[in-house]
Amino acid sequence: MLLAGALESIDLGEYFAYHGRENEIVPKYVIRIKIHPSVKVIKERAFEKRVQLTTVTPNDGLEEIGERA
Numbered sequence: 334m335l336l337a338g339a340l341e342s343i344d345l346g347e348y349f350a351y352h353g354r355e356n357e358i359v360p361k362y363v364i365r366i367k368i369h370p371s372v373k374v375i376k377e378r379a380f381e382k383r384v385q386l387t388t389v390t391p392n393d394g395l396e397e398i399g400e401r402a
Contacts, residue, residue: 359383368392375402
């Protein structure tokens, strides 16, 4: 399992960097996410059950957001 951007998930006004990798785990208590510039598609259910998530900042190249993301 990959925990990409784990240091960026600390709630100090910072963001978790979502890279869209196959086995990427978005931390359960993440509050803010920035979509990495390399991401074209946010996979289905990528942020499911992340009840504290308040902000997702997309990138300019984002082409698709999966169902229930």
